[in-house]
Amino acid sequence: MLHALGLPHGGDRAIYARRVGSRDVQRVGDLIARRIEERIPAVYLTGETWFAGLPFHVDRRALIPRSPIAELIERRFSPWIDPARVRRILDIGTGSGCIAVACAKALPRARVDAVDISPEALEVAAINVRRHRLGRRVRLVRSDHFSALAGERYDIIVANPPYVGRREMSGLPPEYRHEPPIALAAGRDGLDSVRVILREAAAHLRPCGLLVVEVGNTETAVRRAFRRLPFLWLEFERGGGGVFLLTHEALDPGSCPAQRGGGQERGLCPPPPPPAAAGHVPVPGKRGGRKATG
Numbered sequence: 001m002l003h004a005l006g007l008p009h010g011g012d013r014a015i016y017a018r019r020v021g022s023r024d025v026q027r028v029g030d031l032i033a034r035r036i037e038e039r040i041p042a043v044y045l046t047g048e049t050w051f052a053g054l055p056f057h058v059d060r061r062a063l064i065p066r067s068p069i070a071e072l073i074e075r076r077f078s079p080w081i082d083p084a085r086v087r088r089i090l091d092i093g094t095g096s097g098c099i100a101v102a103c104a105k106a107l108p109r110a111r112v113d114a115v116d117i118s119p120e121a122l123e124v125a126a127i128n129v130r131r132h133r134l135g136r137r138v139r140l141v142r143s144d145h146f147s148a149l150a151g152e153r154y155d156i157i158v159a160n161p162p163y164v165g166r167r168e169m170s171g172l173p174p175e176y177r178h179e180p181p182i183a184l185a186a187g188r189d190g191l192d193s194v195r196v197i198l199r200e201a202a203a204h205l206r207p208c209g210l211l212v213v214e215v216g217n218t219e220t221a222v223r224r225a226f227r228r229l230p231f232l233w234l235e236f237e238r239g240g241g242g243v244f245l246l247t248h249e250a251l252d253p254g255s256c257p258a259q260r261g262g263g264q265e266r267g268l269c270p271p272p273p274p275p276a277a278a279g280h281v282p283v284p285g286k287r288g289g290r291k292a293t294g
């Protein structure tokens with residue numbers, strides 16, 4: 001409604017007392033009608049949304065930003081990595097660029113590579129990189145996962161890849177059909193993209209680096225397919241789940257100098273080491289984090 005009236009989001013409460021003219025009422029009514037009748041997600045109608053407290057341009061070329069990873073970025077990936085030491089971040093499947101931009105804002109000493117296979121999504125990401133004046137620190141790259149990143153290594157690899165299986169795709173509510181299918185569909189079981197990431201991430205992580213991946217409700221399938229990996233499943237204060245975290249050491253035992261007894265050489269390993277056991281762990285939040293469940 002604020003969008004239709006040309007009023008700022010989160011502005012002065014006094015605007016709620018303003019009288020609205022008949023032309024404005026018509027404009028709001030037209031938007032609501034399109035939302036209901038055409039089942040178009042509201043932010044595709046307004047062209048704007050917020051992620052990690054930052055505004056983003058959105059349109060149908062890219063998925064609507066909604067990943068719970070926003071909360072982890074706002075916490076600067078702490079306590080799993082020392083934020084002050086993070087220099088390079090990779091965002092796989094950047095879409096609108098929301099994760100890449102939010103990472104660059106949260107970690108001002110880091111450079112971010114943001115890759116996507118879709119040229120259309122990269123156009124949207126470019127709008128957002130420009131909007132946030134991050135052209136010097138966020139590099140947009142067209143790449144099928146890691147294919148254009150030979151020899152590159154990162155302190156953090158973060159990904160919200162497609163993870164919807166074939167059967168689930170066919171049952172999605174109409175709203176999802178306005179989003180690019182390539183942003184959602186990931187083969188028969190929804191694991192096509194996650195498999196590539198888990199196979200190739202270790203070769204692109206620096207010692208003591210982190211891999212963070214959203215797999216949504218494909219969590220159970222991921223646990224079954226990769227029984228031997230000690231996933232940490234993150235719990236978020238604002239809800240959402242299906243996000244796992246793996247240390248480089250967990251992906252590639254022996255890769256971390258600190259855990260080999262060599263001390264915290266690059267200082268990337270967090271002061272309290274990451275929990276040893278796999279399970280659910282809370283992202284420490286403003287309220288001190290929720291209780292761990294596993």
Ligand SMILES: C[S@@+](CC[C@H](N)C(=O)[O-])C[C@H]1O[C@@H](n2cnc3c(N)ncnc32)[C@H](O)[C@@H]1O
Nearest residue numbers: 065093094095116117118144145160161162183
């Ligand atoms: C679920 S969307 C996530 C978009 C954005 N990161 C976000 O959180 O809103 C997945 C993204 O992965 C991209 N993608 C799909 N297959 C890919 C591949 N093989 N390599 C790189 N990116 C891919 C899609 O184009 C899409 O932008």
